[in-house]
Amino acid sequence: xxxxQNYGVWKPIAENIEYNALESNSNAVMAVADTVRTTLGPKxxxxxxxxxxxxxxxxxxxxxxxxxxxxxxxVAKMIVEIAERQEQKVGDxxxxxxxxxxxxxxEGKRLIRELAVHPTKVVEGIESGVKHACDLLNKSAxxxxxxxxxxxxIVKTSLSSKLDGNVLYKxxxxxxxxxxxxxxxxxxxxxxxxxxxxxxxxxxDKIVNGVVLERRRLDPELPIQVNNAKILILKLDxxxxxxxxxxxNSKYQDILTMENDRLVKSKKIVDAxxxxxxxxLFIASPEVDQIIEDxxxxxxxxxxxxxxxxxxxxxxxxxxxxxxxxxxxxxKDILGTSEKIYEDEDIGxxxxxxxxxxxxxxxxxxxxxxxxxxxxxxxxxxxxxAAEAALNYGVVPGGGAAELHLIEKIKQLKLKGxxxxxxxxxxxxxxxxxxQILTNAGFxxxxxxxxxxxxxDGYGVDIDTGEIVDMVSIGIIxxxxxxxxxxxxxxxxxxxxLRIDKNLxxxxxxxxxxxxxxx
Numbered sequence: 175x176x177x178x179q180n181y182g183v184w185k186p187i188a189e190n191i192e193y194n195a196l197e198s199n200s201n202a203v204m205a206v207a208d209t210v211r212t213t214l215g216p217k218x219x220x221x222x223x224x225x226x227x228x229x230x231x232x233x234x235x236x237x238x239x240x241x242x243x244x245x246x247x248x249v250a251k252m253i254v255e256i257a258e259r260q261e262q263k264v265g266d267x268x269x270x271x272x273x274x275x276x277x278x279x280x281e282g283k284r285l286i287r288e289l290a291v292h293p294t295k296v297v298e299g300i301e302s303g304v305k306h307a308c309d310l311l312n313k314s315a316x317x318x319x320x321x322x323x324x325x326x327x328i329v330k331t332s333l334s335s336k337l338d339g340n341v342l343y344k345x346x347x348x349x350x351x352x353x354x355x356x357x358x359x360x361x362x363x364x365x366x367x368x369x370x371x372x373x374x375x376x377x378x379d380k381i382v383n384g385v386v387l388e389r390r391r392l393d394p395e396l397p398i399q400v401n402n403a404k405i406l407i408l409k410l411d412x413x414x415x416x417x418x419x420x421x422x423n424s425k426y427q428d429i430l431t432m433e434n435d436r437l438v439k440s441k442k443i444v445d446a447x448x449x450x451x452x453x454x455l456f457i458a459s460p461e462v463d464q465i466i467e468d469x470x471x472x473x474x475x476x477x478x479x480x481x482x483x484x485x486x487x488x489x490x491x492x493x494x495x496x497x498x499x500x501x502x503x504x505x506k507d508i509l510g511t512s513e514k515i516y517e518d519e520d521i522g523x524x525x526x527x528x529x530x531x532x533x534x535x536x537x538x539x540x541x542x543x544x545x546x547x548x549x550x551x552x553x554x555x556x557x558x559x560a561a562e563a564a565l566n567y568g569v570v571p572g573g574g575a576a577e578l579h580l581i582e583k584i585k586q587l588k589l590k591g592x593x594x595x596x597x598x599x600x601x602x603x604x605x606x607x608x609x610q611i612l613t614n615a616g617f618x619x620x621x622x623x624x625x626x627x628x629x630x631d632g633y634g635v636d637i638d639t640g641e642i643v644d645m646v647s648i649g650i651i652x653x654x655x656x657x658x659x660x661x662x663x664x665x666x667x668x669x670x671x672l673r674i675d676k677n678l679x680x681x682x683x684x685x686x687x688x689x690x691x692x693x
Contacts, residue, residue, distance in 0.1 A: 195674055195675055195676050195677045196283055196286065196287070196671075196672070196674070196675070197283075198247075198249075198677060199247075199249040199671050199674055199677070200279045200280065200283045200671060202247040202249040202250040202253070203249060203250070203253055203272075203275060203276050203279050203667070203671060204276055204279075204280065205250065206240065206243065206250050206253050206254065206272060206276075207272050207273055207275070207276030208276075209221075209239060209240075209243065210236050210239050210240060210268075210269045210272055210273075211269070211272075211273050211276075211610055211614075212614055213234040213235075213236060213239070213269055213335070213614075214269050214270070214273065214335075214607075214610050214611055214614055215334075215335060215573075215610070215611035215612075215614045215615060215637065216334035216335050216611075216615070216637060217335070217611075217614050217615040217616065217637060218234050218335045218614050219234065219614070220232050220233060220234045221233060221234065221239050223238075223239065223242045230545070231545045231548070231549070232337075232545065232549065233549055233552075234335055234336070235336075235549070235552050235553070235556070236257070236268035236269030236270075236272065237257060237258060237260075237261040237268040238552060240253075240254045240257050240258070240268065240272070241254065241258065248677070249671060249674075252667075252670065253272060253275065253667055256271070256275075256663055256666060256667050257271055257272055257663070259663070260659060260660065260663045263659055264559065264563060264653075264655055264656050264659045264660075265555065265556060265558075265559025265560070265562075265563070266332065266556055266559050266560050266563070266653075266656050267656040267657070267659060267660040267663075268660075270607060270656070270657075270660040270664075271659075271660040271661075271663040271664045271667070272664070272667075273606055273607065273610055273664075274603045274604075274606065274607070274660060274661065274664035275603075275663070275664035275665075275667035275668050275671075276606075277602055277603040277605075277606040278300060278599045278600065278602070278603045278664060278665070278667075278668035279667070279668050279671050279672060280602075281598060281599045281602040281603070282296045282300070282596075282599045282668060282671075282672045283672070285595055285596070285598070285599070286672065289595070291592050291595055291596075292592070293672050293673050293675070294673070295591070295592040295593050295595065295596055296595070296596045296599060296672055297596065297668075297669045297672055297673060298589075298593045298596055299589060299592075299593045299594065299595060299596010299597045299598075299599060299600070300596055300599050300600055300665050300668055300669055300672075301665065301669070302587060302589055302593065302596070302597065303584055303587070303596065303597045303599065303600030303601070304600055304661050304662060304664075304665035306583075306584055306587055307577075307580050307584055307600060307604065307661055308658040308661055308662065310580055310583055310584075311570055311576060311580070311654050311657050311658055311661075312567075312568075312654060312658065314570055314576070314631075314654075315567060315568030315569060315570055315654035316568050316569055316570070317568045318564055318565060318568065318569055319565070320350065320351055320354065320355075320565065321351070323649075324564070324569060324651060325347060325350065325351075325561060325564070325565070326343070326347050326649075327649035327650070327651050328560055328561055328564040328569060328651055328652070328653060329343045329346050329347050329350075329557045329560060329561050330343045330649065331560075331572050331649070331650055331651060331652060332556055332557050332560035332561075332652075333346070333553055333556065333557045336549075336550075336553035336556070337546070337549050337550055337553060338550055338553070339553065341379070342539075342550060342553055342554050342557060343557055345379060345381060345537055345554070346537070346554060346557040346558055346561065347561075348381055349369050349381050349535045349537050349558075350365065350369070350558070350561050352381065352383060352533075352535045353365065353368040353369055353533060353534075353535045354533065356368055356532050356533035357369070357533075362566045363562050363565045363566055364562070365558050365559075365561070365562045366562075367487065367490065367532075367534075368532065368533060368534055368535065369534070369535050369536075369537065369558055370385070370386065370487070370534060370535070370536045370537070371536075371537045371539060371551055371554050371555055371558070372386050372388065372536060372537070372538050372539065373538075373539045373540075373541065373547040373548060373550070373551035374388075374521070374523075374538065374539070374540060374541075374547065375540065375541055375542065375543065375544060375547050376521050377521060377523075377538050377540050378538075378540050379537075379538060379539060379540050380537075380538040381535060381536070381537055381538075382525065382527075382535070382536040382537075382538060383527065383528075383533075383535060384491075384512075384525060384526045384527040384528065384529065384534065384535075384536065385487065385488065385491050385525075385526040385529070385534050385536060386523055386524070386525055386526075386536040386538065387478065387480065387484065387523065387524040387525075387526070388522065388523060389478050389479065389480065389522070389523075389524050390478075390517065390519075390522050390524070391476065391477065391478055391517055391524075392457070392462065392467055392470065392477040392478060392479060393467055393470070393471050393477070395471045396470065396471055396474075396475065396476055396477055397474055397475075397476050398516060398517050398519065399476075399514070399515065399516035399517070400453055400454050400476045400514070400515045400516070401513070401514055402511070402513065403453060403454040403476070403511060403512045403513075403514070403515045403526075404450075404451050404452050404453050404454060404509050404510075404511060405452065405454045405455075405456065405488075405492045405494045405509060405510040405511060405512060405515075406447060406450060406452040406454070406455050406456070406494060406497060406508065406509060406510075407456045407458065407480075407485055407488060407489055407492075407494045407495070407496045407497065407510070408447075408455055408456065408457045408458065408459060408496075408497050409458045409459060409485070409496050409497065409498045410443065410459055410497060410498065410499065410500065411459060412443065412457065412459045412461065412462045412463055412466050413459075413460075413461040413462070413463050414435075414436060414439035414440060414443065414463065436463065436465060437465060440463055440465040440466045440469065441465075441469065442500075443466060443500065444466055444469040444470070444473070446500055446503045447475075447503065448473060448475075449503070450503055450508065450509060451509065452475070452509060453474075453475060453476065454475070454476045454477075454512070454515055455470070455475055455476070455477040455478070456477075456478055456480045456484075456485075456488055456494075457477060457478065457479050457480065458479075458480050458481065458482055458484075458485055458496070462477075462479075476515060478524060487534060488510075488526075489510070489531070490531050490532050490534070491510075491512075491526065491529040491531050491532060491533075491534045492510025492511060492512050492526070492529045492530055492531055493509075493510040493511065493529070493530040493531040494508065494509060494510025495507065495508045495510075510529065510530055510531065511529065511530040512526045512527060512528060512529045512530070513527055513528035513529075514526075514527045514528065515527075537554060539551045539554055560652075560653055560656065563653035563654075563655040563656055564651075564653040564654075564655075566655070567653060567654050567655040568653075568654050569651040569652060569653055569654060570651065570652060570654045570657060571632040571633075571634065571644075571645035571646050571650065571651060571652075572634075572645055572650040572651045572652040573608060573611060573634040573635065573637070573645050573650045574607035574608025574609070574610075574611050574634060575608065575626070575632055575633060575634030575645045575650075576632075576652070576654075576657060577604040577605070577607050577608065577657070578604065578605060578607075578608050578623065578626060578627060578634065579631045579632065579633075580604055581601045581604050581605060581627070584597060584600060584601055584604070585597065585601060599668065600665075603664065605623055608622075608623050608626060608634060608635070609622075609623045611637065612635055612637065615637040617635070617637075617640060622635050622640065625642060626642060629642050632644055632645055632646055633645065634650070636648065
């Protein structure tokens with residue numbers, strides 16, 4: 175690879191392959207990191223993503239940008255995959271992880287190339303340094319609660335560089351506090367179960383104390399609103415006689431018999447449903463027979479088709495238990511309740527309010543275009559994820575201050591032989607986060623970092639004034655989980671790249687081909 179910009183080019187055959195593999199692979203990582211590093215921090219910039227069909231999207235979300243890259247180089251793809259796992263585990267910190275990895279690989283390459291340190295020694299030093307850094311971060315973390323100002327600060331910090339961040343953070347905090355203790359599952363907060371985020375271009379931003387379904391009633395003649403709803407969630411087969419059976423039969427008498435059987439069975443199903451006392455049905459069955467649908471209309475039943483994914487949180491919110499067979503309809507406690515259910519016909523949204531079960535809050539996110547609503551939706555979810563991590567694991571000073579003040583403590587570690595040199599890889603990376611944030615804010619990052627290093631623990635640089643300040647006192651804090659997971663992910667990336675001494679062109683690496691080759 176000739177330059178750090180060519181992350182899409184892979185040349186596995188080259189002279190001095192041992193060095194060129196390291197050079198090629200490290201350049202691929204640098205190119206990926208350079209793509210996202212300018213998005214880091216409150217003053218980070220956006221990227222305009224354009225596909226072959228000239229569709230465009232503006233974003234500064236690290237994982238969105240990384241997943242949009244048309245990376246050809248295998249190491250670039252590997253970095254994107256590891257960053258994606260970081261997003262799945264924590265929901266934030268992908269840009270940080272990639273920048274840390276790039277710095278570790280750059281410093282590791284220097285040790286291997288210039289000082290002839292064996293890659294395994296560098297890797298062992300990285301392992302020890304990352305583990306020690308994570309332990310120190312976890313020990314220094316401060317626990318917070320829902321009603322403390324730190325919750326506002328953590329969400330505001332997370333969304334400070336996002337589109338409409340100042341508007342969205344207030345909505346996120348309001349939703350978090352509205353969900354309250356009902357968001358606790360197994361002694362930890364799980365807001366994925368208690369807060370839903372819906373994006374539309376035809377609504378205004380709004381927080382709904384209840385569930386919002388992007389659905390319409392099964393039939394326009396069904397009731398548009400139900401008060402004191404008694405709810406059944408159905409996974410029953412509501413197609414007792416398949417139309418294909420009737421079409422395949424050419425005998426009139428057999429067809430007539432089937433139609434009569436269809437009518438009888440349909441009435442039996444509807445009667446069994448009505449006997450439960452239900453007046454509202456959420457139907458997850460693939461098909462609903464037209465006779466059954468007509469009977470629902472005649473009986474004035476509110477009925478909505480839902481997906482299997484929606485069953486779980488509707489059940490949790492209303493207290494209804496999914497019904498899979500007719501016999502299940504005879505069970506007690508299968509009905510759920512909601513004080514009010516209604517459809518907004520203009521935009522095709524159904525609202526459920528005051529359910530019997532666990533509280534669920536829905537945030538409705540607007541946007542003048544689909545791209546803007548999508549970006550605001552992603553930002554809202556990032557804010558929720560940051561809050562969840564902070565409430566469950568605690569917070570540390572933000573702005574790169576927590577990482578910066580770990581450097582001297584990690585240098586005090588005493589390792590065997592050349593493993594000690596490997597610690598330099600981690601300490602160099604820890605400095606890079608504050609440096610990049612300050613560079614993105616228009617400062618001389620290196621100069622400011624040197625000044626901040628001499629300050630007490632928890633102190634960093636105010637990106638508005640350039641002054642050295644206590645980051646916690648000005649409300650700049652980050653979830654410790656995001657920090658530790660980013661360090662661990664970056665360590666994995668660095669170790670994977672630095673241990674590779676050759677890039678080889680293989681015939682076929684799909685799982686079946688590999689399995690066959692071992693026989």
